[in-house]
Amino acid sequence: MGADAALLLLADSRLPAGGHAHSGGVEEAVRLGAVTGTGDLARFLRGRLATAGLVTAALAAAACELAAADDPADDPADGVELWRRLDAEADARTASPAQREAARTQGRLLLRTSRRMWPSAALDTLARAVPEGPHHPVALGAAGASAGCTPRQAALAAAYTSVTGPATAAVRLLGLDPVTVHRLLADLAPALDDAAHAACASLGDAARQGRWHALPGHSAPALDLLAEGHLTNPMKLFVS
Amino acid sequence: MTAVTARALIRTEAADGGRTRLETLRSDPPLTLRQTGPRRVHLVSTGAGPLRGDRLDLEVDVAPGTSLEVRSVGATLVLPGLADTPSVMVVRARVGAGATLHFSPEPTVLAAGCAHRLVVRLSLAEDATVFWREEIVFGRHGERPGRGHARFDATVAGRPLLRQDLLVGEEAVDGSPAVYGDARCVGSTLLAGPAWAPPAVPDVKRERRAVLGDGWAALPLAGPGVQVCALGADAVQLRERLRRGEEAAGASPASGPDGSHGTPGAETGGLDP
Amino acid sequence: MGAHHDDLHDAAEPDGRALRLGIGGPVGSGKTALVAALCRSLGPSMRLGVVTNDIYTTEDADFLRRAGVIDPERILAVQTGCCPHTAIRDDIAANLDAVETLEERFGPLDLVIVESGGDNLTATFSRGLADRQIFVLDVSGGDKVPRKGGPGVTSADLLVVNKTDLAPMVGADLTVMSRDAAAVRDGKPVLFTSIREDRGAHAVAEWVTDMVDAWRHEHGEPHHHPVHGAAQQAQAS
Numbered sequence: 224m225g226a227d228a229a230l231l232l233l234a235d236s237r238l239p240a241g242g243h244a245h246s247g248g249v250e251e252a253v254r255l256g257a258v259t260g261t262g263d264l265a266r267f268l269r270g271r272l273a274t275a276g277l278v279t280a281a282l283a284a285a286a287c288e289l290a291a292a293d294d295p296a297d298d299p300a301d302g303v304e305l306w307r308r309l310d311a312e313a314d315a316r317t318a319s320p321a322q323r324e325a326a327r328t329q330g331r332l333l334l335r336t337s338r339r340m341w342p343s344a345a346l347d348t349l350a351r352a353v354p355e356g357p358h359h360p361v362a363l364g365a366a367g368a369s370a371g372c373t374p375r376q377a378a379l380a381a382a383y384t385s386v387t388g389p390a391t392a393a394v395r396l397l398g399l400d401p402v403t404v405h406r407l408l409a410d411l412a413p414a415l416d417d418a419a420h421a422a423c424a425s426l427g428d429a430a431r432q433g434r435w436h437a438l439p440g441h442s443a444p445a446l447d448l449l450a451e452g453h454l455t456n457p458m459k460l461f462v463s
Numbered sequence: 464m465t466a467v468t469a470r471a472l473i474r475t476e477a478a479d480g481g482r483t484r485l486e487t488l489r490s491d492p493p494l495t496l497r498q499t500g501p502r503r504v505h506l507v508s509t510g511a512g513p514l515r516g517d518r519l520d521l522e523v524d525v526a527p528g529t530s531l532e533v534r535s536v537g538a539t540l541v542l543p544g545l546a547d548t549p550s551v552m553v554v555r556a557r558v559g560a561g562a563t564l565h566f567s568p569e570p571t572v573l574a575a576g577c578a579h580r581l582v583v584r585l586s587l588a589e590d591a592t593v594f595w596r597e598e599i600v601f602g603r604h605g606e607r608p609g610r611g612h613a614r615f616d617a618t619v620a621g622r623p624l625l626r627q628d629l630l631v632g633e634e635a636v637d638g639s640p641a642v643y644g645d646a647r648c649v650g651s652t653l654l655a656g657p658a659w660a661p662p663a664v665p666d667v668k669r670e671r672r673a674v675l676g677d678g679w680a681a682l683p684l685a686g687p688g689v690q691v692c693a694l695g696a697d698a699v700q701l702r703e704r705l706r707r708g709e710e711a712a713g714a715s716p717a718s719g720p721d722g723s724h725g726t727p728g729a730e731t732g733g734l735d736p
Numbered sequence: 737m738g739a740h741h742d743d744l745h746d747a748a749e750p751d752g753r754a755l756r757l758g759i760g761g762p763v764g765s766g767k768t769a770l771v772a773a774l775c776r777s778l779g780p781s782m783r784l785g786v787v788t789n790d791i792y793t794t795e796d797a798d799f800l801r802r803a804g805v806i807d808p809e810r811i812l813a814v815q816t817g818c819c820p821h822t823a824i825r826d827d828i829a830a831n832l833d834a835v836e837t838l839e840e841r842f843g844p845l846d847l848v849i850v851e852s853g854g855d856n857l858t859a860t861f862s863r864g865l866a867d868r869q870i871f872v873l874d875v876s877g878g879d880k881v882p883r884k885g886g887p888g889v890t891s892a893d894l895l896v897v898n899k900t901d902l903a904p905m906v907g908a909d910l911t912v913m914s915r916d917a918a919a920v921r922d923g924k925p926v927l928f929t930s931i932r933e934d935r936g937a938h939a940v941a942e943w944v945t946d947m948v949d950a951w952r953h954e955h956g957e958p959h960h961h962p963v964h965g966a967a968q969q970a971q972a973s
Contacts, residue, residue: 237827238827239826239828240827240829241827241830242827243817243822243827244815244816244819245817328830331833332833333829335829392817392818395817395818396818460815460817460818461815461818462815462817
């Protein structure tokens, strides 16, 4: 049994964890004219979900599983080592330094918020393991476990936030009809479920072995270029 | 037409005076290997393909202290075959301590109707150096691409450096401004080794900065490496962009054990914060 | 390990840290000029840090750096994704992170100023982010603004009415503004200033000094907090 209500809190855009200031590449795509309206926004979101969304879902599921397995009786040094290894797997799947920095910033803020909302030994261990801030999906999965969510729920929350943040940013930047954009998100609902399912299927018995090498690493070269280009924009409104 | 299975092997060994000797060069058609220099091997395609159902394995073993360059004579054209299963190409490369591998075959072209899986497992010793370029072209001129899934795993002393999947020909990613935009090909070059290691005492909240060009970026990784990624309208533009990125990342233009290798990373100044 | 080392994650734990001062107000009222003035006046006697919340990223931060009133490293800019009030009121995580980063890098500090992005009259700081807040108006918005109130005007610990030198030109009656502000502010102080003429905003600086002294008296001398950095990393390994 997962904590359904906790999942809603975790995925809510009002969760005070700094997510509102990230556009996931949309601001730069808008600046370059790659996203101009709902048509290309729909393709942007679908592509983002199939790549970065799937990867974050898998990492969140893995983190959730790892946090749930956190046993206070275990040697804390082992826990620290496992979290560092999972975070390193996130690093290896994020070639763009701008994206790593954005992921760590969001992860640090989410960890800060979730440690007050759902205090747990696993979150403390994670904070100790990666003091500069874990990748966002790693923090999300750990927060999910502390809130009682299952890996599948954590994966779903990760997939969901991988598209809702950019969608909201597009509404603000392009003045799009918010209902039209939410229709796009509604159309993505089956793909969100699929991503969460695929994320969990990729886990296997990863947590028990602490081996996450086989998790998906779907890359999106355009997102990498957008993330780096965003940093060069002196008039940017969003962090990423 | 029947599916083929092939296993080819390249292995170096250290000879007297710190020289590299090709210890094994085992071709297995259609994977045919030719030695074209003291430390250079060309992959020569014999026969069409790969086709659906084919399973090709190439193993590259660069012994400690040696260096090797692997290239190919022409592009690889992946075609649809009769079998239901995709064609699979697996490259496993081990690069030993102090060894250098330069791997830069010509592009892989995913012809309409193909289904191809490319798997690369690259395992580096702590102080090994690698230049690894991959280029994928979405279909021949004017045709829709077949389906492709490339998976790339690079580890350094067992630690993950880069793990990536690239999907081509899937509805969700084709034409997405988040993935390839309107590009017709995608490529990347991994430059890995001590020369591209992050500073010993990194600013925990500040990453090394990328170098960004038109359609390409040189991305410093969290570990000892830089990935150049590029998108292009055609293979010529893609190569040009990759070369610019490689140069920005500090790979000398003729880098490779037979070329004037220079000092890798000597020009990485642009990548510092 | 318990949660004993992470007390700073709870903003309600004020002991031994700097006073966090929020400065808010509408666009163009002179928030950044006031921050610069305070740096000028207080810099010699206090250890300062500044966090800016620009609409356009680093514009205010760059202004402050160019003004040369504070070590540029002690200014951090927070991006707010088109929603400046969200970043100081509803979701303060990024601002708290910036404040703690300054305290970690340069601490102990006496005062951290958080300047909001220009917003409207309803924007106020969360008590989780700012211990005290100043709301800055200017006379050119018209002398009716204080009467109209709004949370910024009514609840700020100090209301600053800036650009008094312009009052005759825009036909603003300072007496009316003063009377109206007093009526809606329940006795909380109001200061009139022209930062163009008083580049140290000395009256405001004096008020801030009092606040910092009172804070230190109540919560003790600020000491260094390693929150997430080398110190804690060393602890972990």
